[in-house]
Amino acid sequence: MVKINPIKKITVTEQVMEQIASWITSNELKPGDKLPNERLLAEEFGVNRGRVRESLRALALIGLITIKPGEGSFVSEHESPIPAETIVWMYYKEIDNFEDIYAARKLIESEVLLEASQHLSDNEINNLEEILQNLNNLSIKEKNNAAFQQLLDEFDLHLGLCSSNKIYSKLMQTIIHLRHESMLKILNVPGAWENSIEWRTRFIQAIKDRDTEMVKKSD
């Protein structure tokens, strides 16, 4: 008996999506490049504009392109971040689970830190220190939770990008977005700010001292 493989019915929308995606993945279109407009794409592909739109919106959702109404569609910049809303929707069931998010962040972060401590450039360290400085200033001047969280996210996001393992970087992104959402739902815990700042300060110091042992027992 011959083996019969199931026929996968691929829709027009999916074909368009894959073809455009392949332009980007093969680097025929580079970050920042402008895509042909929807009407032109539809004509070239020989499909209806609606199909092209569905494809483009899908690509935007996963972060491959950025759509700017009135301007056009553009290939997302390098390190293409997955849109925050997309992540939140994908993990919506878990955003109340603060402990799980914390554990996951710690797990990934511990690896990133260990690695980053080996080959973080002076420039990158300076960037992190600058954010840390902003956090300190904010902490002294005004109690603004949203701004604080913004900076905290920025610090950790930066840190994630420093990993030479790009999967880690993206996983960090994911977890930080989840933390962001879950944090919006919890009250301010006394001392939380100070703790957050303190241990990140210690971490930076350890990096500068090339003290890998210190890094290992982070948090």
Add this chain to the structure above:
Amino acid sequence: MVKINPIKKITVTEQVMEQIASWITSNELKPGDKLPNERLLAEEFGVNRGRVRESLRALALIGLITIKPGEGSFVSEHESPIPAETIVWMYYKEIDNFEDIYAARKLIESEVLLEASQHLSDNEINNLEEILQNLNNLSIKEKNNAAFQQLLDEFDLHLGLCSSNKIYSKLMQTIIHLRHESMLKILNVPGAWENSIEWRTRFIQAIKDRDTEMVKKSD
């Protein structure tokens, strides 16, 4: 000077998407439930069917719903897996990076294992053993890479689902899909099958013996 917040222009499509998503996240619509058809939704929302379609496709892309042509759209089952293609697209830049994927899987898996070793039910262990048995049979009878990989994915996916930390489960899903893609691109390494089977066999044995030390030095 008063603070002016930027106006976020939310499109019709996004509003529809959010509203439908909220039905699901709030559990008004449960897994398996059928959504109203596109035409009806469009009428109820007072928008064009195209907007509804774009929203539904977006929700399908992130795994919240499943669209079955000719039948309708349905809320995805619990543990809603993120569609494999979506993950592959999001991480497309990294799927050639075999070492990174391996490292990431090891990192997550080590945590899952440690945890799973504490509270894996007999039923779950049986499931895993069954897949392992299939792997052994396959290994002896026929050299079928695709089938082997399928079973390997199934084992690890099952394992990930055993974690009480749901974030870990999803991260495992993500990494396994990436491995799947990257594996399609590499040749068969001699002895790889046997190694894969052997250490998973050892792991299962350790679980049954409640030997957490053994689990810790996995792989």
Add this chain to the structure above:
DNA sequence: CTAAATCACGTGGTAGTACCAGGTACAATT
């Protein structure tokens, strides 16, 4: 009466057209 073929209907998939709103670029005006 049972089982198979058929047909109607519902659903998502696709196409075509037209118009609106916001952005850009460049010419016209001051």
Add this chain to the structure above:
DNA sequence: AATTGTACCTGGTACTACCACGTGATTTAG
């Protein structure tokens, strides 16, 4: 030269019509 205005481009939205496929009731052949 700086400002204003205007034509044009782009994505956002709407309405309509039809196709392909799946389901289930109906009809038909045995």
